[in-house]
Amino acid sequence: MKDDxxxxxxxxxxxxxxxxxxxxxxxxxxxxxxxxxQKYEQEVPCIFCSGMHEVHAFRGTPVCATWQNWMIRLH
Structure with a gap:
């Protein structure tokens, strides 16, 4: 459908x-x-390595799975 x-x-x-x-x-x-x-989902790179693979928000910050695991081990 289109509007006027x-x-x-x-x-x-x-x-x-x-x-x-x-x-x-x-x-x-x-x-x-x-x-x-479809909904537009802007891809956001990992703030540490600029990678785009498996990026998730970790405490509100976009990080890849590798960095997220590393940060969890530090805590």
């Missing part, structure tokens, strides 16, 4: 099911003849 300004409108029921709140960034991906709508 040509913007894509996502029905409220679909937004509720996908847990997409107002103002939440989403992305549209093309897969052949299909369009995929």
């Amino acid at each position: 300004n040509g913007r894509v409108c996502i029905p409220i029921q679909m937004r509720k099911e996908m847990e997409i709140s107002s103002g939440r960034s989403i992305e549209f991906l093309a897969d052949g003849d299909k369009t995929i709508i």
